[in-house]
Amino acid sequence: xxRLATLVGSMLLGSFVAACGGDLAEATADPLATLKQGIAVGxxxxxxxxxxxxxxxxxxxxxDLVYGxxxxxxxxxxxxxDSVMWLYDQNLSLLQFDDDSGPGLASQxxxxxxxxxxxxxxGGFSAIQxxxxxxVVSCANPVFxxxxxxxxxxxxxxxxxAYGMIRTGFGDWTPPIRIDTDGRAGGCYQxxxxxxxxxxxxxxxxxxxxxxxxxxDQCNFPGYRTIPISxxxxxxxxxxxxxxxxxxxxxxxxxFYLSGRNDIALDIEFLPDGNPGQCNNAGTHxxxxxxxxxIRIDTDxxxxxxxxxxxxxxx
Ligand SMILES: [Ca+2]
Ligand SMILES: [Ca+2]
Ligand SMILES: [Ca+2]
Numbered sequence: 001x002x003r004l005a006t007l008v009g010s011m012l013l014g015s016f017v018a019a020c021g022g023d024l025a026e027a028t029a030d031p032l033a034t035l036k037q038g039i040a041v042g043x044x045x046x047x048x049x050x051x052x053x054x055x056x057x058x059x060x061x062x063x064d065l066v067y068g069x070x071x072x073x074x075x076x077x078x079x080x081x082d083s084v085m086w087l088y089d090q091n092l093s094l095l096q097f098d099d100d101s102g103p104g105l106a107s108q109x110x111x112x113x114x115x116x117x118x119x120x121x122x123g124g125f126s127a128i129q130x131x132x133x134x135x136v137v138s139c140a141n142p143v144f145x146x147x148x149x150x151x152x153x154x155x156x157x158x159x160x161x162a163y164g165m166i167r168t169g170f171g172d173w174t175p176p177i178r179i180d181t182d183g184r185a186g187g188c189y190q191x192x193x194x195x196x197x198x199x200x201x202x203x204x205x206x207x208x209x210x211x212x213x214x215x216x217d218q219c220n221f222p223g224y225r226t227i228p229i230s231x232x233x234x235x236x237x238x239x240x241x242x243x244x245x246x247x248x249x250x251x252x253x254x255x256f257y258l259s260g261r262n263d264i265a266l267d268i269e270f271l272p273d274g275n276p277g278q279c280n281n282a283g284t285h286x287x288x289x290x291x292x293x294x295i296r297i298d299t300d301x302x303x304x305x306x307x308x309x310x311x312x313x314x315x
Contacts, residue, residue, distance in 0.1 A: 042066040043198055045138035050122050052080055052130045058123040061135055067197050067233060068115040069142030070169065073135065074108040075122055080131030083107045083122050090117040099125065106133075112169030114144065115233050143170035143200050145312045146193040146235045149177045152242070153186020161307065167235075170200070171313045178273070179243055179297055180305030187220070187244030192227040193235040194312065201229055203260040210241040213296075214250010219243065243297055251280070251298030256287045264288075265315035270295045274304010282306070288315065 039048055039061060050059040065071060075083040085107035087095045095111065095118075102108035105125070122135060147166040151158040162175035181187050194206065206227035212219035220242035228236035245251050258266055266287040272279040280296035287293045299305050 039137065040064045040066055041071075041137045041139055043139070043142075045136055047076070047134050047136045049132060049134055050075075051132045052122070052124050055124065055126075055128040055130055057130075058086070058121040061120045061122070063118045063120060063137060065113055065115050065118060065139060067139060067142030068113045068144075068169075069139040070110070070171070071113045071137065071139040072108065072110045073120050073137050074102045075106045076134040076136055077104065077106050078132045078134065080124055080133045081105065081129055082125035083133055084125050085109060086121040087111065088119040088121070090119075092119065112172060113139075114167065115142075141170045141200055142196075142198055142233075143312065144168065144195045144235075145170070145174060145310060146195070146237075147174055147177070147310065148189070148191040148193075148237060148240070150189050151186055152189065154184040157181040157184055157186065157305075158188035168310075171311070173267075173269070173311045174309045176269070176307040176309040178305050178307050179245075179299055181243055181245045181297075181299050182301050183246050187242045189240045189242050191237040191240040192310075193237045194227060194229045195233050195235055196229050197231060197233050199231070201261065201264060204229060204264055205257075205259045206266065207257040208238065209253070209255040209257070211253050212250055213253060215248035218245045218248055218250065219252035243299075245297050245299045247300045251296050253294055253296050255292055255294040257292045258287045259289050262289050263314055265313055267311040267313065268293055268295065269307075269309050269311075271307050272304060273307055275302035278302055278304065279306035286315070 039046055041063060052059055077083060082105035085098045087109050089095055096109050098107045098109045145168050149158060150164055157180050159178055159180060161178045166174050168174040179188060207224060209224040211222040225239045227238045230236045243252055269284045270279055270282050272282055278299045280298060285293040
């Protein structure tokens with residue numbers, strides 16, 4: 001009641017209350033400020049208690065995901081009867097809200113997250129509910145597929161969709177890039193990498209070969225290269241090649257290889273958005289230990305270009 005009375009007073013009296021520093025601070029202080037708790041989550045699920053002492057409060061859990069991955073946040077209700085949950089990034093931007101996706105009236109958020117700091121707020125569903133609960137956090141498959149795609153001159157040739165460094169979780173498609181090189185100045189660089197800090201992909205090898213079948217100046221830095229699989233959360237890039245296909249004779253081949261694991265696949269989607277003659281062997285293909293995939297980029301002044309995206313997954 002004291003808190004409520006002071007809060008109402010501050011709303012009614014405005015500047016008068018502002019002069020009475022102590023009371024105002026007590027009434028309006030963010031209750032979250034005193035309810036933080038640092039939790040580091042790697043590969044082992046972490047259970048941590050939480051408590052809602054006053055109706056309407058939220059309990060904030062400060063969580064550092066060491067590797068990230070496919071993460072699950074679940075409340076295990078005890079005397080708190082019905083929870084709600086908010087997940088925020090390190091800048092306190094809301095990523096996701098949930099009420100009842102967990103067992104019964106418990107909350108659950110499942111999301112692929114990169115390593116770093118997050119905040120999970122838990123509150124009662126109604127403003128009068130109080131009680132305690134446990135928050136369970138677990139992450140699996142902390143694997144990320146990286147692509148770097150960028151122009152060295154006219155960026156309209158490497159345009160419109162994803163650009164620059166792209167990072168996508170295991171099992172998810174990368175956002176598509178769009179290859180539209182032609183007689184405009186410059187071309188597009190492309191590189192790949194995978195991070196696998198806990199050895200989910202142990203034994204896997206990925207590679208790509210890049211070469212011309214006509215005028216070789218359209219396909220710079222050709223040759224076979226491995227796609228590094230880093231054992232930390234820091235990406236290591238494959239040696240970049242440069243796509244500069246245009247009206248000169250021929251195009252550029254990309255051949256993707258996978259070996260060492262029969263349970264892992266790399267999907268490649270390669271589609272025209274204009275004249276399809278520019279994107280040979282278009283479609284959705286799957287690279288496995290028994291199947292390499294070859295596509296041919298022959299973009300030029302014909303209309304449109306080719307979109308491309310990737311997905312690394314269990315098969
Ligand atoms: Ca060009
Ligand atoms: Ca050509
Ligand atoms: Ca074109």
